[in-house]
Amino acid sequence: MLKLRGGRTLYYGKGDVLSYRTYAAPLAVKPIPESPYAGDENIIFAHNIKFSVSGESLLTSFTEGDNSQVVATDSMKNFILRETSNYGGCTTEGLLAFLAERFLERYPHIDELAIEADRLPFSAVTVADGGGWSASDLVFRRSHNEHAGASLRWRREDGGAKLLKQESALSRVQLIKVRGSSFYGFVRDEYTTLPESHDRPLFIFLDIFWTYENAADAIDGGRGKYVPSEQVHDLAHTVFHSVHSPSIQSLIYAIGQRILVSFPQLSEVRFESNNRTWETVVEPADPASAGVYTEPRPPYGFQGFTLTREDLSEGNGRT
Ligand SMILES: O=c1[nH]c(=O)c2[nH]c(=O)[nH]c2[nH]1
The missing domain is CATH 3.10.270.10 (Urate Oxidase;)
Incomplete structure (x- = not known):
């Protein structure tokens, strides 16, 4: 939960921002004995993102109805969706860090933010390829099974963005x-x-x-x-x-x-x-x-x- 100095809680943001990015950079990982998994082509790199901000500068939006410092949650959604196209990496955590750091750069009056996402899993369908079977690089099926996730909390410190907390999830x-x-x-x-x-x-x-x-x-x-x-x-x-x-x-x-x-x-x-x-x-x-x-x-x-x-x-x- 995002808090101001003195322990007062203040935050607002947007949830369920559904982002279907195609052709992110492929991920390669070291295999382990218990798993055949070696990486992901990331042809579909899709997430359900939740984003919220906090800061002293936002206090009067609650106490006095002063919207002059309020970035509309609709603009947050647009920021997330459009900037996702500029992400050059291959991990959910990397995407969230990229969005968080860019947002803090763009809006210097925002002191703190929390960003989390569930990866929306799509798996390649198996297709016949003339005698055998292979994984399609075009057709994917949406899975509603277990999935990855991540959450990060950032605070502006000494002019830069400092990561306060990181957690990844299954x-x-x-x-x-x-x-x-x-x-x-x-x-x-x-x-x-x-x-x-x-x-x-x-x-x-x-x-x-x-x-x-x-x-x-x-x-x-x-x-x-x-x-x-x-x-x-x-x-x-x-x-x-x-x-x-x-x-x-x-x-x-x-x-x-x-x-x-x-x-x-x-x-x-x-x-x-x-x-x-x-x-x-x-x-x-x-x-x-x-x-x-x-x-x-x-x-x-x-x-x-x-x-x-x-x-x-x-x-x-x-x-
Ligand atoms: O693995 C278990 N732990 C419990 O603490 C518990 N309590 C219970 O009713 N069933 C189980 N099973």
């Missing part, structure tokens, strides 16, 4: 593991009705956020240290597949450790998870046989956890 992951998860040993008392489970079908909703040690690695994909959400997703799959989890709490911690080990350029990884474990209708005779489940009823449980590099050192009291 949002709306939905994964089901049909067996190999348990939940038992929890507090049992007069309020407990949940049976212990030694092998449950575990369905989780997951959002994963990460922060770089050096934000330049997120902003400039050419430095070779960009962490693509696709690799984060593949790491999460791999851990979910391979560990027997005693709880979602323990599962997200294991995924977080693996992410920090794989990507030494990150300082922090954060999780928000949601338990959507299917409700059992017909119990399977043994875990690998036919069962029938249905959607769980609300309310849903959730978990949150932030890991730092300390979580990788021995004797941190958490492992």
